[in-house]
Amino acid sequence: MSEKIAIIIDAFNITTIEISNDELEEVTKSEVCSTMSEKIAIIIDATWPGIDVIKEFSATVGIPYIRIDLTVSLFVPILDSYLDFRNSSNVAVICDDDSSVDQLIFYWLHSRRMKLIISERLDSTVAKKLKKVRPIPNNFVLLGKTNNLQQMLKKALDEGLTFLAERWNLLFTDFNHKDFNRSLVDGQPINLLTADEQICCQFLSLALPCTCPKTFILEMKFLEIVWIEIQQIFLDLTNEKYDITGNVICEGSISNSDSTDTSKKFHKLLGDVVKNNHLIHEDGGVLRVKMRGNIEIGNKVSTEIVASYDSSKGLEVLPGKVIKPIRTFYRIGITHAIPWSFKETDEIGQTYWTGYCADFAHKLAEMMDFDFEFVEPTEGGFGEKHNGKWNGIVGDLQKGDTDLAITALVMTADKEEVIDFVPPYFEQSGISIVMRKPFRETSLFKFMTVLKLEVWLSIVGALVVTALTIWFVDTYSPYSSRNNKEEYPYPCREFTLKESFWFALTSFTPQGGGEPPKSLSGRTLVAAYWLFVVLMLATFTANLAAFLTVERMQTPVQSLEQLSRQSRINYTVIEGSETHKYFINMKHAEDTIYRMWKELTLNASPDDQRYRVWDYPIKEQWGHILTAINDSNPVPNASEGFRLVTEHIDGDFAFIHDSSEIKYAVSKNCNFTEVGDIFAEKPYAVAVQQGSHMQDDISRAILTLQTDRFFEDLQAKYWNHSAKGDCANKDENEGITLDSLGGVFIATLFGLALAMVTLVGEIIYYRNLRQKMEKETTHQIGEDDKKTFRSNIKLIKPETITIGKEFKPINYNTKNRKLMKPIPTIYPLSKNQVSHGHLQGFIN
Known part of the structure; x- marks a missing residue:
């Protein structure tokens, strides 16, 4: 220079x-x-x-x-005044030539700017460096001639540097700014700082208004x-x-x-x-x-002048216009952890962060009045320490790539060595167990599955054989009611083949089969059959109760301790996760305590009674759990763990994971159930860089949100079980549903329908029979028949009557019995029935 x-x-x-x-x-x-x-x-x-x-x-x-x-600083007072008006403490300037860089350095050498970044050109290399500047400068300035500024702005747009458009300023060092293509602003609030063209006219002694020559220096x-x-x-x-x-x-x-x-x-x-x-x-x-100029801000159409500058008056905002101060901008570290923070896609295909922590960050920004962007770590998740260096969320905070972290970050002592956690913590979580509810196949005819098919067939066979045997015994036994009329003169149940089957069938009902056979052999047969019926009904009832009880049975394990004591249910964790480390650390603690106990007991004197125990004081629970986890192979992520739980429809697989994520999965899946209580609880808190000035402000904001029950609203939003409204209600405290006993009602309806069909058949049969009888010729009684009938009537004498279920003569006159029998009729009445008048005429 x-x-x-x-x-x-x-x-x-x-x-x-x-x-x-x-x-x-x-x-x-x-x-x-x-x-x-x-x-x-x-x-x-x-x-x-x-x-x-x-x-x-x-x-x-x-x-x-x-x-x-005589430097470029002649134009800088416009920028300087505008930065002061917007309370900007630092700025990054990109110039169009090398000389301007040195001139600006000397101009701002004793200024109040806390941070200056000045570059002589804008290319891809400089763009990458600007993206990595932390913290992000309050303002970016492109300084140069009109044609150079146009090219530099295009480059900045192509490199994606103008995502904070209101922080970008274009300072023109000539008077040709009218030739600038303002369509490049594209509706973004980019600031254009231009010198008043009248200065050129006055230096050239030209009448106003004038056009400043492009050669004017x-x-x-x-x-x-x-x-x-x-x-x-x-x-x-x-x-x-x-x-x-x-x-x-x-x-x-x-x-x-x-x-x-x-x-x-x-x-x-x-x-x-x-x-x-x-x-x-x-x-x-x-x-x-004596510099004068204007400040233009981009709008939806082009740009508009919002303020003017004069060396003697300073910056003046035009009436009706507003210049907003620079809002604080923070980079917030975040990573994937359902339901705390996860990505979703909107209607136009763009991804965005949502979840408990995302909503919390938006509310915090609203209360503290700052803008922000979510930054996902390029390496790692929440942060792990390798060779003394942290990666993930913790590493980004330590290096200054992010200003704070609002995600499911656990407070631990080793993390607090490199970052600060803001008290109070906003939520507490732990470790929980999720299993699939055992899949019980439901059937409307569940009661039929209580017994195997061969048993049902055996019952039907026994019923048929018993019915045939009853008919056979009642037919050929000399002591049956049908073969021993003298012993049983009153009407008794006649066990025809049809009646025998009906008796065998109704014996399975609580009412019983009705009147048994009269013979000793028949009653012996029925007694044996009734014993069979009682045993079968008891067996069926017991099995049905057992089936329905199993269907409503709760999860076989209710705690981690029960899970560790059994071997039927496998379980696993995410490899390398906080949960996995928890079991590893507990196993290490268990081994350490065992080693210390062994050293104490082995080195104790024979007379030392303090170590004389009858029950081993150290349980090997954590070692067994870690062995079982390793045998089941830890999964790479939570999605894989939930998938394995879903695939085991018998409920014989458990996934041990963060309780908040498990609760979220349970609230979204009807088949999942959370087992046992939460253990190994830990707090989640906002993390900032060590010594950050934001700690007190964030802490006060969290206390205010706790008072307003904001976090309770977030819990209700992201752990809402209303998403399971379409799930089948399988509450163990409720009664048996139609899914299991609906077949009983179907069988009853089938019986009713069959009865109706039978009734229709009976009516049709009756009508056909009546029509057939009407076609038959009426029998005419002659004089000889009348004489015979009169003589027979005179021969009939009153006989002795016995009392039974009904009155009936003991002895009949067998003479002309056929003639004395009443004329057959069809129930309920027959048109051919002989009336009293006909009979009287016949007698006379």
């Missing part, structure tokens, strides 16, 4: 000294002194930082010294105006008889009174010129252009 010091000789000739920023100030002083052997009038310092040694030296020898700003025109004013001052000094040149010897030089008076008079006249000039102003002893 080379800069220039202009030394004016006899007020009209200029000698220029070019120096390098790397040279020592003493070397610069010697170069000036070599020129001072001639008569000089003034020293004009046009270097970027200004050289204090030359300024002090000129004051010593009484030579006027002025400093003039503000720095050169400004130097020209300043030079003209200096010449005018020297002419005034000459007219007032001031000595404007002098011979000065550097070594041991002492200013004389005339030189000092000339210098004072020069600065007084220069002050008057600056005060009356509308293009020049003095700022900290440096002559600069």
Whole structure:
């Protein structure tokens, strides 16, 4: 970098000294002194930082010294004022040339900007570096000429740097900003900082409005105006008889009174010129252009001017316009952990984070008024320590890649060595067990499955054989009611083949089969059959109760201890997870205690009674659990664990995992059930970088949310069992459902339907029979038949009557019995029935 010091000789000739920023100030002083052997009038310092040694030296020898700003910093006051208005403490600037970088560094060297990042160009390499800057700067500035800014903005858009568009600023260092393609803003709130074109017109003495030539260079025109004013001052000094040149010897030089008076008079006249000039102003002893400009912000259509800048007034917001301050932006670490934080896809196919922690982060941002983005770790999950270095969420916080972490991150002592956890914790979780509810095949005819098919067939066979045997015994036994009328004169049950089958069938009912046979052999047969029926009914009832009880039986294990004591149900965990480490650590603790106990007992004296025990004091539970887990092979992720549980329809597989994720899975799956109580509980808390200033604010916000029951609402949202509303109700406390006993009702309905069909058959049969009888010829009784009937009536004498179930003559006159029998009728009435009138006529 080379800069220039202009030394004016006899007020009209200029000698220029070019120096390098790397040279020592003493070397610069010697170069000036070599020129001072001639008569000089003034020293004009046009270097970027200004050289204090030359300024002090000129004051010593009484030579006027002025400093003039000819750098890109002429335009920077617009940006500086805008950044202050938006409370920006740091900025990253990308320039279109190398010289602008050094000029900005010297301009902001003593500024209030806490952090400056300045680059001379924007390419893919610089873009990658800007993406990795932590924390993200409050503002990004593209500085340069109009045509260069257009190319730089396109590059920034292509590299995806403008995701925080309101932080991006374009500072134009020329007056051709009207040629800028504002469609590149594309509705984003990007800020355009432009110089007022009237400045160009005034420097060129053109009538307003005017179009500034593209060849116009503000720095050169400004130097020209300043030079003209200096010449005018020297002419005034000459007219007032001031000595404007002098011979000065550097070594041991002492200013004389005339030189000092000339210098004072020069600065007084220069002050008057600056005060009356509308293009020049003095700022900290440096002559600069009186800059004016505008601030434009992109909107949905193009851009709009929201504020104006003037060197004398500063930044002024236009009426009706608003400039929002820069909102704090944080990068929040997050990783996949259902239901705490997981990704979903919206209607347009874009993925977004949702879940308990995602909602918590949005609420926290709303309360603390900041913007954020979720950042997923590129390596690892929550964080593991390898060779002394952390990865995952913890590693990103430690390295500063993220500002805080809101996810299912467990508070542990080793993590607190590198990051800070914010009290209080927002939730507590632990380890739980999930199993599938045993699949019980339901059937409407469940009661039929109580006995095997061969048993049912045997029962049917026994019924048929018994019915046939009863009929056979009642038919051929001499002591049956049908063969022993003298012993059983009253009506008795006649065991025909049909009646025997009916008796055998109804014996299975609580009412019983009815009147048994009268013979001893028949009753013996029925007694044996009834014993068979009682035993079969008892067996059926017991088996049916057992089947229905098993169907409603609860999960076979109710705790981790019960799970470890059995061998039928396999169980596993996620390999390398916190749950897996928990069992490994418990196994290690168990082994350590065993080793210590063994050393104590083996080294104890024979008379030491403290170690004389009858029950081993150390249980090997954790060792057995870890062995069973390893035998079942740990799964790579939670999805695989839940899949294995689903596949084991008999409920003989368990998955041990984080209780919150298990509760979420149970709330979404009708087949899952949580077993036992939660164990190994641990807190989840917000994590920040060590010494972060956000701790107190976040802690107060969490306390407020706890008071407002915000976290309870989140629990109800993500662990809501209403998603299982369509599941079958299998509550063990409720009664038996139709799924198991519906077949009984179906059988009853089938019987009713069969009865109705039988009734229809009976009616049809009756009608056909009646029509057939109506077609038969009526029998005419002759005179001979009448005489015979009268004689028989006279022969009938009253007989002795016995009392039974009904009145009936004991003896009949067998003579002409056929004739005395009543005419057959069809129930209920027959049209051919003989009436009383007919009979009376027949008798007469």
